[in-house]
Amino acid sequence: MIHKPAYVPERLALLSDLNAAQYITDGLLNGKEGVPAIALDKVVEPLPHEGARTASGPLRELVEDAMHEYEGGKPTQADAWLAPRLHATLRLSRREAADRRLWNHLALGIAPDYVVWRHGKRSKVAAGRFRGPADTQAFARLWWMAELFRNGPDYRPVVTACGVQDVPNTLLRLDVIDHRPTALAMVRLMETGAVTTGREVNALGKAVNASAATLMYDVIAPDVERDGLPGQEWIEASESAGPVPRRMLPEGPNEERAPGSSVELLADHFAELFADAPVRGRVADEDGED
Amino acid sequence: MRAYPYPRLSGRVSLRVTAVELKAPGESREPLDVKAFSAVEQVVALGGTERDDWESARLKLSATVPSKATDPDGPWSDVSVVAVLAEGATNARTVVPLEPSTESGREWTGSMDVWRADHLDRASLNVHVVARTDGVAGRVIATSQKDWIVDLSARAPKRQRELDVVEVSFSKGPQWLQPFKGVPWIVDTSGDVAAVHVNTDFEGLTDLLSGAGSAAEGLVRDLMLAQMRTDVWTAVFHVAIGDLEIEEDGTPLFSHDWRGEVLREMLPDVMPGRPLEEALGEVHRRRAGASGWIDLQPRIHFAATQRAQMPKALSTAIRGLDRLHQGADA
Numbered sequence: 001m002i003h004k005p006a007y008v009p010e011r012l013a014l015l016s017d018l019n020a021a022q023y024i025t026d027g028l029l030n031g032k033e034g035v036p037a038i039a040l041d042k043v044v045e046p047l048p049h050e051g052a053r054t055a056s057g058p059l060r061e062l063v064e065d066a067m068h069e070y071e072g073g074k075p076t077q078a079d080a081w082l083a084p085r086l087h088a089t090l091r092l093s094r095r096e097a098a099d100r101r102l103w104n105h106l107a108l109g110i111a112p113d114y115v116v117w118r119h120g121k122r123s124k125v126a127a128g129r130f131r132g133p134a135d136t137q138a139f140a141r142l143w144w145m146a147e148l149f150r151n152g153p154d155y156r157p158v159v160t161a162c163g164v165q166d167v168p169n170t171l172l173r174l175d176v177i178d179h180r181p182t183a184l185a186m187v188r189l190m191e192t193g194a195v196t197t198g199r200e201v202n203a204l205g206k207a208v209n210a211s212a213a214t215l216m217y218d219v220i221a222p223d224v225e226r227d228g229l230p231g232q233e234w235i236e237a238s239e240s241a242g243p244v245p246r247r248m249l250p251e252g253p254n255e256e257r258a259p260g261s262s263v264e265l266l267a268d269h270f271a272e273l274f275a276d277a278p279v280r281g282r283v284a285d286e287d288g289e290d
Numbered sequence: 291m292r293a294y295p296y297p298r299l300s301g302r303v304s305l306r307v308t309a310v311e312l313k314a315p316g317e318s319r320e321p322l323d324v325k326a327f328s329a330v331e332q333v334v335a336l337g338g339t340e341r342d343d344w345e346s347a348r349l350k351l352s353a354t355v356p357s358k359a360t361d362p363d364g365p366w367s368d369v370s371v372v373a374v375l376a377e378g379a380t381n382a383r384t385v386v387p388l389e390p391s392t393e394s395g396r397e398w399t400g401s402m403d404v405w406r407a408d409h410l411d412r413a414s415l416n417v418h419v420v421a422r423t424d425g426v427a428g429r430v431i432a433t434s435q436k437d438w439i440v441d442l443s444a445r446a447p448k449r450q451r452e453l454d455v456v457e458v459s460f461s462k463g464p465q466w467l468q469p470f471k472g473v474p475w476i477v478d479t480s481g482d483v484a485a486v487h488v489n490t491d492f493e494g495l496t497d498l499l500s501g502a503g504s505a506a507e508g509l510v511r512d513l514m515l516a517q518m519r520t521d522v523w524t525a526v527f528h529v530a531i532g533d534l535e536i537e538e539d540g541t542p543l544f545s546h547d548w549r550g551e552v553l554r555e556m557l558p559d560v561m562p563g564r565p566l567e568e569a570l571g572e573v574h575r576r577r578a579g580a581s582g583w584i585d586l587q588p589r590i591h592f593a594a595t596q597r598a599q600m601p602k603a604l605s606t607a608i609r610g611l612d613r614l615h616q617g618a619d620a
Contacts, residue, residue: 016480019466043465093407094380133535133545148381178383218385219370219420220428226384228346228405
């Protein structure tokens with residue numbers, strides 16, 4: 001297993017896909033060789049923004065704490081702990097987060113040891129964990145989980161969603177979760193224990209997605225009007241923000257929460273859909289559904 | 291054609307952007323020049339604005355819906371018309387209800403705020419008619435046919451993207467370009483949009499491209515631009531296929547960013563006569579498998595050449611040369 005890079009740059013930066021590719025070697029994917037940090041630092045480009053949130057130190061500490069905390073257990077369990085804290089440390093707009101180069105740098109320049117620790121326990125790490133789409137890349141997927149499953153400042157739904165196996169792998173790539181009450185209603189089913197296993201999450205996602213082809217959830221369960229200002233203020237407040245709390249959950253942008261009635265309505269609807277959905281390996285129960 | 295288990299609204303649903311206003315922090319909204327959006331192209335270009343610090347744009351929207359939708363004897367009730375703005379790359383989805391503005395129920399208007407921080411590149415805007423039918427609320431009974439595009443970076447409202455050309459010295463520029471210092475141009479697909487890096491070390495090349503020279507130079511220039519576009523389309527197709535996400539059962543997925551868009555656009559030429567999903571599956575199988583990829587190369591080349599309008603550029607150049615000769619002979 002590789003260790004902390006010999007050199008960690010002070011600032012986060014952008015690393016293009018093209019430049020990232022040459023550093024994703026077999027040795028790295030097998031966890032045997034680190035990334036040549038100094039050479040890598042020569043091909044990065046500066047971030048378009050400045051200020052406290054570009055510092056790499058708080059992120060480095062965060063991933064080290066995650067590895068320490070979950071050393072004995074399963075690395076997969078670190079997702080639920082790290083996702084909200086990563087989100088609250090980076091304080092990015094979606095526009096910034098959509099830039100894959102940022103995630104490339106985080107994975108190769110700042111914390112390659114974390115990527116190997118989290119995704120390479122049993123086998124070789126997939127290259128997409130270092131450089132890949134948002135639902136696969138080791139850090140991008142955590143950030144987007146936090147962004148899409150938080151309820152305004154409240155990260156608790158994120159913890160629930162990350163805690164259920166396969167949510168990042170299946171739900172994160174569905175367009176339906178871009179509607180906040182839909183995402184939160186699915187979490188509600190996980191909270192109540194109606195949906196617990198990876199297969200069940202998969203089945204729920206498929207059923208909800210299929211139903212969304214003809215039903216407009218945005219109309220039957222509206223969200224509040226989008227306001228970009230609280231997010232901006234939250235980003236500006238990063239200058240004076242300390243490190244994120246390790247035991248308690250941090251607070252996200254002070255955006256208005258999704259209407260509870262919309263989440264309830266969809267949760268009921270999804271529960272019905274799920275009852276009829278085929279789940280691989282689920283034995284038909286005595287309620288006698290067809 | 292897909293089948294719906296409920297009555298759908300026939301006829302055309304159309305959407306227009308009638309005005310755009312920009313807002314900078316702490317200032318009031320200012321109208322954007324009408325040249326920045328086009329009803330013909332159905333594009334709003336937000337990149338050409340003189341102010342670089344705008345934080346939100348307000349789009350005034352107007353939709354036309356067949357009057358059957360609100361006919362009291364029709365199969366629908368609780369009719370609403372909503373505009374949806376979505377961008378895959380940022381998972382952003384904004385939905386606003388429109389209000390009927392005429393008695394007939396044909397015209398619906400409203401406005402939508404586009405927050406710059408929520409978007410990266412290109413968002414699509416369309417309108418849906420939603421109603422209760424057969425006792426089920428929220429059914430989509432009609433959708434506008436052609437999306438509008440809200441482009442965050444384009445200067446002019448054009449659906450077809452312009453070629454992004456960067457002039458740079460390969461020997462003194464970014465390190466990754468240095469090994470290519472003898473090459474006139476390189477296609478870079480690692481950003482949000484593919485770019486062509488033109489090598490300023492290559493003597494005379496930038497002068498030629500700037501198009502200030504003679505008629506003959508103009509012909510060569512246009513031909514070169516077409517060649518660059520061909521290179522770009524070929525490169526982005528390969529990147530998009532190489533970067534596919536694969537489901538557990540092996541089914542490849544269209545990505546949410548430009549890679550997905552490129553595939554949707556080119557696959558009908560690469561695998562003609564097949565539905566998009568099937569075409570993608572087949573191309574992926576051929577690439578991953580031992581055989582069949584070579585057969586695809588001519589088709590990829592064809593698709594790229596078509597999009598780059600290479601045949602047109604070449605025949606224009608040949609005809610232009612003929613005319614120059616005639617002028618010289620006369």
